[in-house]
Amino acid sequence: MSSAARKDDGRSKDVVPEILVDPSGKRYMKGRFLGKGGFAKCYELTDLDSKEVFAGKIVSKSLLVKQHQKDKMAQEIAIHRELNHRHVVQFRSFFEDSDNVYIVLELCRRRSLMELHKRRKAITEPEARYFVKQVVTACQYLHHNKVIHRDLKLGNLFINDEMEIKIGDFGLATKVGYDGERKRTLCGTPNYIAPEVLCKKGHSFEVDIWSLGCILYTLLVGKPPFETSCLRDTYMKIKKNEYNIPSRVSLPARNLIAKMLKADPTDRPSIDQIMEEEFFSSGYLPSNLPTSCLTMAPRFDTLYKSEGLHRKPLLEINDMRPQTADPTKREMEKKESERAQMKGSESQDNWLTDLCGQLSAVVAAKPGEKICIQDDDAIDPACVPIYWVSKWVDYSDKYGLGYQLCDNSVGVLFNDSTRLILLANGENTQYIERDGTEHYHTLRAFPENLTKKVTLLKYFRNYMNEHLLKAGANMTPRESDQIARLPFLRTWFRTRSAMVLQLSNGTVQINFFSDHTKIILCPLMAAVTYIDEKRDTTTYRLNLIEKFGCSKELSGRLRYARSMVERLLTTKSGSVRGRSAAS
Incomplete structure (x- = not known):
């Protein structure tokens, strides 16, 4: 089968039932679409008896026409079903009906x-x-x-x-x-x-x-x-x-x-x-890694000791050779840190430039005027953002902007351009100076000069927990999150129409005031996540929206996003926040 023919067939309207029943009578409910590749489409499948959630790899029999295609499918199943190892995706079962072959597998929520x-x-x-x-x-x-x-x-x-x-x-x-x-x-x-x-x-x-x-x-x-x-x-x-x-x-x-x-x-x-x-x-081999490493490098610094919490020193970030007191080496490390900070600033500008180009291409294609393919060809759940802002409160007339990320971590961007972040475990803190230098403490042990900022962080946290609804799902804190380095709020501004927030990992988020919809843009994945009025979340690849089109609602928000990204580009890192402005 030619690649072109396969692509067309991949968008055929083969129906996957809402309830799947295997030969033993076990019933699975089809859930979220997880993606597609080659001949297969993947969905979450929930075992209606145990409530366990699996990944369902579903292949339409209309794509298994030639004998070698059927043999290949049979060989994949025969090999995989015999495997049982901690680091191999667990094969649960397979079955078929007149339309499809279904392979039930272990679900890996953090993608690949x-x-x-x-x-x-x-x-x-x-x-x-x-x-x-x-x-x-x-x-x-x-x-x-x-x-x-x-x-x-x-x-x-x-x-x-x-x-x-x-x-x-x-x-x-x-x-x-x-x-x-x-x-x-x-x-x-x-x-x-x-x-x-x-x-x-x-x-x-x-x-x-x-x-x-x-x-x-x-x-x-x-x-x-x-x-x-x-x-x-x-x-x-x-x-x-x-x-x-x-x-x-x-x-x-x-x-x-x-x-x-x-x-x-x-x-x-x-x-x-x-x-x-x-x-x-x-070299240093971590026993586990934090979820945040999906988007940010973890911190492998010398960890703190505080009451009730003792950690062995971790080693340096690259090859993790034992640390030395050699002053020449220390000076090299300092210069490397300074170069990394400069590189981070350059990356932000490059990401914004890339995002502006991606949005310009989409807007020029007039996606809202195209007939959307009902199979949602532009959807790509693999590009879903790891972190986004779920709550925020503007107290910048006195102190700064407080915000909560989707994992329940809390941060404040203060008016003096410093930042303080409290991780989702409610214990570890990350303080970032104006020049980007990072310091790690706990909520129980921190320098005296941070007392006021820690007090304000707690105030913002309590206010958001008591008064604001949260957008998005929780991420479960893990022990390894103690070595997490979270993306922080780099800059923000508000217009008459929306709140614009830029995170240090390149994510740009726009919250619209009138209908509480949100778009989350990632230049690295070249993707946009749209949270609609019903708080339903869908992630699209921008180049596929350009090709296949999208709803008029999303198209209008993408046009607005391009102008907001252009504004971010003109201000760059020169200003931490913007005052109210016309949209």
């Missing part, structure tokens, strides 16, 4: 490493160590059970509520029938595909090792090792083994990547040998 990568680009080495070790552990299990995944990539590494990795999507997986067997199928994803697959030399477990090398490189560098703007050039670089590892990547990480990306598959380490590599033992 692909969305984290889009928001963060390069992540810290402790995070990469944490994620990749879990993937290696899962691959050990797969390889010991003679399974080659053959499509390991960020988008197939799913994340659950506990921020644990789960390998999923076994559509290209295969089983090795005997020692030394070489598979011949040309399969994989361009940026992760091994040279022996491209050259059709026959392949085995080593293709997964190659993909792991690409994954580690992408997490640490911020882009895949062989990525180009042209598929042919990417394949040529893979065949020639042309890539470069930046010097900022630690030596143990560089060594491991180089070993996994050996052109000759027989030169690559086995999955068991990878686990013994220095990269996993030489």
Whole structure:
């Protein structure tokens, strides 16, 4: 089937029943749409007896016409149903009716490493160590059970509520029938595909090792090792083994990547040998990660000690080598911190420029005049924002603007351009000076000069809890959130029509006064989330709105958003807040 034909069929109006019944009589209720890819659409499925929520992968039989398509589907089910590992998406069951095949799977609400990568680009080495070790552990299990995944990539590494990795999507997986067997199928994803697959030399477990090398490189560098703007050039670089590892990547990480990306598959380490590599033992390995790392780097600083709360010192943020009192090194660290702050400011301007361009393209397409496709082609739940402002109170005539994020954390942007944030656990605080320097304390132990600001933070928190309704769902606090670094309110202004808020992770939020609707814009995901009058929330990709259209209501709000982003661009970081102005 051609890609064009598949795309058209993917938008066919195949009906998925509201209640699904498997052969045993177990009933599932279809819930939120989770996304689509290839031949499948995914929805939340709730077991009506146990109330457990799963992910339902639903494939229309109209797309399984040819025998090889049916065989591929059957092989995916046969392989996945036999797997049982902590870091593999749990297979629950499968069944079919006259229209569809249904696969019931473990639900991973935090999406995948692909969305984290889009928001963060390069992540810290402790995070990469944490994620990749879990993937290696899962691959050990797969390889010991003679399974080659053959499509390991960020988008197939799913994340659950506990921020644990789960390998999923076994559509290209295969089983090795005997020692030394070489598979011949040309399969994989361009940026992760091994040279022996491209050259059709026959392949085995080593293709997964190659993909792991690409994954580690992408997490640490911020882009895949062989990525180009042209598929042919990417394949040529893979065949020639042309890539470069930046010097900022630690030596143990560089060594491991180089070993996994050996052109000759027989030169690559086995999955068991990878686990013994220095990269996993030489640096800090977090036992867990906060939800906030989906959008912001965690804090791996030396944590506080306060009454009843004792933490061992964590190590520095990059390779986590033991800290030293060397003054030269300390000066280098200070300069690195200053460069990071400047880079953060530049990123904000770049994000606003990108967002302005994205909105301009959408507005020029006049999406409100197009006939919306009923299948909601522009919807992409994977782009849903991690944080947004759920409450705010303007007391800027005296002190500043107080706000609450969707996870119940509370912040104040004071009139002197400093910021104070109380995490959702109600204990840890983050104080940010005018120049961006961060300090971490608790609500019980903080410097005396912050007494007034802590008192005001509590006042804002209590006022919002007692008097304001909350928009959006809660995020459940976790122990690891103590090392969270939350996005803070960077700037805001209000017009006659709306409140405009910009967070430090690039998110721009506009709350409309007349009907209490909201739009949340993310330049990194190139997406908009619309919260309507009924408080129903839908996330769209901007380029798909441009292509397929949207409601007149959303179209009008996007036009308004473009003018507000233009205003943010003209003020940039020069002003913390704006006074009331005409819309």
